[in-house]
Amino acid sequence: MNSKLLTSAAFAATLAASAATAQDPLKLGFVATFEGTYTLMGEESLRGFEMALDEIGQTAGGRPIEYVVASSDASPDSAVRAVRKLVEQDGVDIVIGPVSGSEGIAIRDYSKTQPGVTFINGISGAQSTTYQNPSDNFFRYNTDGAQWSAGLGEYVFNEKGYKTVATIGEDYSFIYTQVFGFALGFCQAGGEITERHWVPLGTKDFGSIIAALPDDVDAIYLGLGGGDAVNFLNQYQQAGGEANLIGGTIMVDPTVLSATGSAKNALIGVPSSAPQADNWENPKWQAFVKKYQDAFPPDKRFPFPALMSVGYYNATMAMSQCMDQIGGDLSDGHAALRACLSSIELDAPNGKIALDENRQAIGTNFLTEVVEMADGTLSNQVVKVIENVNQTLGMDPELFAKIGTPARDVPECKASYE
Amino acid sequence: MTMISEMEKNRQERSWLEKIPAAYWILGILLLIMPGVAGDFILFQIFGWGFILGIIALSLMFLAGYGGMVSLVQMTVAGSAGYMIAIFGVSAIENISLGWPWYLAIPLALAIATLFGTLAGWLAVRTEGIYTIMITLAIASAFFYFTRQNYVIFNGFSGFNGVLPPNLFGVDWRQPAAFYYLTLFWAVLAYGTVIYVSRSPFGLVLQGIRDNPRRMSALGYNVVAHRVAAYAFAAFLAAIGGILLTWQSAQISPGTAGIGPVIDILVITVIGGMRHPIGPFIGALIYVVLKTFALDALVAIGLSGERFQLLIGIGFLAIVFWSSDGVLGIWNHWQQARKRDPLLDRGGSTP
Numbered sequence: 139m140n141s142k143l144l145t146s147a148a149f150a151a152t153l154a155a156s157a158a159t160a161q162d163p164l165k166l167g168f169v170a171t172f173e174g175t176y177t178l179m180g181e182e183s184l185r186g187f188e189m190a191l192d193e194i195g196q197t198a199g200g201r202p203i204e205y206v207v208a209s210s211d212a213s214p215d216s217a218v219r220a221v222r223k224l225v226e227q228d229g230v231d232i233v234i235g236p237v238s239g240s241e242g243i244a245i246r247d248y249s250k251t252q253p254g255v256t257f258i259n260g261i262s263g264a265q266s267t268t269y270q271n272p273s274d275n276f277f278r279y280n281t282d283g284a285q286w287s288a289g290l291g292e293y294v295f296n297e298k299g300y301k302t303v304a305t306i307g308e309d310y311s312f313i314y315t316q317v318f319g320f321a322l323g324f325c326q327a328g329g330e331i332t333e334r335h336w337v338p339l340g341t342k343d344f345g346s347i348i349a350a351l352p353d354d355v356d357a358i359y360l361g362l363g364g365g366d367a368v369n370f371l372n373q374y375q376q377a378g379g380e381a382n383l384i385g386g387t388i389m390v391d392p393t394v395l396s397a398t399g400s401a402k403n404a405l406i407g408v409p410s411s412a413p414q415a416d417n418w419e420n421p422k423w424q425a426f427v428k429k430y431q432d433a434f435p436p437d438k439r440f441p442f443p444a445l446m447s448v449g450y451y452n453a454t455m456a457m458s459q460c461m462d463q464i465g466g467d468l469s470d471g472h473a474a475l476r477a478c479l480s481s482i483e484l485d486a487p488n489g490k491i492a493l494d495e496n497r498q499a500i501g502t503n504f505l506t507e508v509v510e511m512a513d514g515t516l517s518n519q520v521v522k523v524i525e526n527v528n529q530t531l532g533m534d535p536e537l538f539a540k541i542g543t544p545a546r547d548v549p550e551c552k553a554s555y556e
Numbered sequence: 557m558t559m560i561s562e563m564e565k566n567r568q569e570r571s572w573l574e575k576i577p578a579a580y581w582i583l584g585i586l587l588l589i590m591p592g593v594a595g596d597f598i599l600f601q602i603f604g605w606g607f608i609l610g611i612i613a614l615s616l617m618f619l620a621g622y623g624g625m626v627s628l629v630q631m632t633v634a635g636s637a638g639y640m641i642a643i644f645g646v647s648a649i650e651n652i653s654l655g656w657p658w659y660l661a662i663p664l665a666l667a668i669a670t671l672f673g674t675l676a677g678w679l680a681v682r683t684e685g686i687y688t689i690m691i692t693l694a695i696a697s698a699f700f701y702f703t704r705q706n707y708v709i710f711n712g713f714s715g716f717n718g719v720l721p722p723n724l725f726g727v728d729w730r731q732p733a734a735f736y737y738l739t740l741f742w743a744v745l746a747y748g749t750v751i752y753v754s755r756s757p758f759g760l761v762l763q764g765i766r767d768n769p770r771r772m773s774a775l776g777y778n779v780v781a782h783r784v785a786a787y788a789f790a791a792f793l794a795a796i797g798g799i800l801l802t803w804q805s806a807q808i809s810p811g812t813a814g815i816g817p818v819i820d821i822l823v824i825t826v827i828g829g830m831r832h833p834i835g836p837f838i839g840a841l842i843y844v845v846l847k848t849f850a851l852d853a854l855v856a857i858g859l860s861g862e863r864f865q866l867l868i869g870i871g872f873l874a875i876v877f878w879s880s881d882g883v884l885g886i887w888n889h890w891q892q893a894r895k896r897d898p899l900l901d902r903g904g905s906t907p
Contacts, residue, residue: 172851173865174816209851209864213811214717219601223848226597240714244807247717309705310713338705339713546707 167224186447199466261449291323307361634798635813648718673791715809829884
């Protein structure tokens, strides 16, 4: 279905173009990771994009949509190469993507050299993409990694009663950003982060890390994803670990929760936070989940839509909404389109989304706990919904700027950042 | 081979301008007028990237073709030069980059990368064949993991962005046409130098060592020293390619010189052919074109684009399957078949 849809859509687009319609087709560029470690995420991104195209009937602002797919391998070089081809060779009007954090920063930089093209972020979540040197034609309708942690620190301190926490995270910018968001909330609530362990992406053997974990902390924050998360859980259980766990966003997403084996059962009851939650009661979300589950056979999708499909879906829907509003007219150098993109409020499946002056999403965040469903599968149960989370996490922008860029030891754990 | 011997003969009789074969003139003029014909994307992405990968692969071709040493460390040397230019020069990571002017940063980057390549070679020359591959691969992976985990010098996973070429002579060298000529210049220079060195006494000794190290040693040549010198020269070429590569993508991160790109350089050299320095450039162009357009090609014939890596793999497999010496091998084959006189003999120039 997935592959068929791609080809039939491309074919339909070609037909539509050759049918000499009154309106020129709108050319979209789609970039995601179809190579390397993040291939699964790239495929999930395409699902979201296809769902959106299907919903808007392959047209936007009265123009038929023609799209070109490009692939990266999650490295910034490859992402820029892929996007450069879309823009300079295929001549697309709008680029949608990419998936991962460093790619987003590289494409943001590239977008500054292409004022005639509009870029809408797929799901990449590095903070600095829109926070430092934002680009006028780069729009992001997903919240960043720190926003995804909003509320988690306060929650585990106040409700769970965890006073001291050690963190284990993959050693790269996205996880720094996640821990950054967690630490701001947790430390300001009065908690203390005793240790931060960083492991290389793709770590197989967590033995030394597990041995080094302190016994006297109340909980351990896990900022791991994909295979790393599963490996850690397996080895942690074998080592007889019994500490309370706190999950980062990608620690408890469908890619880990749908893993085979019993290791994931250690996650039952683990609090976490994300810009979406599998079991949210909201009718719009429920309808979206159903559509996702109906559109793809069970072996070609996750049990619930993952972050990437929602991100790319929202990006495409924002584009479509604005193209409709301006009647598909881009002849003013995209000025009207960009004005619209900056000002719309997107009624997305995962809550309302508006953009700030840096064209960064202000959106909804969800505190969740992992629960076991009747059929034995795991999913995320909503505990609390936090609306209107902005990029400075509600802090005064000047104070927030003083904390610095997320890094291994930034932010310091302080009760107040005054 | 006949071409070279003919040129040797002609060398004494004609001026240096006349000695350049006609094919070079045609190719040279085509490459020079390319910016008038091709679009920005083709210039920057296809040719620019192709020339750069060609230079890096050329350094491997020099070691493997003339020295018989298959080194997987060349991309790593290129990456180290890229890192050095980012660290000594200007980048967006201001707390690490020293921001020194280009006339200090570039020579330092070239020198350090060459030193690094020489040291790697000095370790590797004590081994032969598969062990050389293993030890250079080990150095390449060590470099990759080290840069990814070191934050003080290499800025870890994210590396350096905003690394731009200097605005020398008032030209923005990242503009497509300017960048095309920049990479073309260095590619031609590297190509010419490799041809020159391969015919110099040093190059001839190196080829002698490739064919029979023990005999060369008995003749009084220092085998280890010659091999290390070959590594040093190859490292210098790779370093030039590395700096250009960093300027092209305006950034350097561990993934630039990861295991994938390291293997890609080997693939480029093998599919291009290791018999002549033009091989790596042909290989690089094939690689770049496949990498850029394979996905479109699949979609165009109505298949799912996600499997484009398969097409790239099949393309490489086909070349290696039909010719043990890459595209150059196919070319030689075809030329010999054309020269063959069906009435007189069945072979070409070789009996």
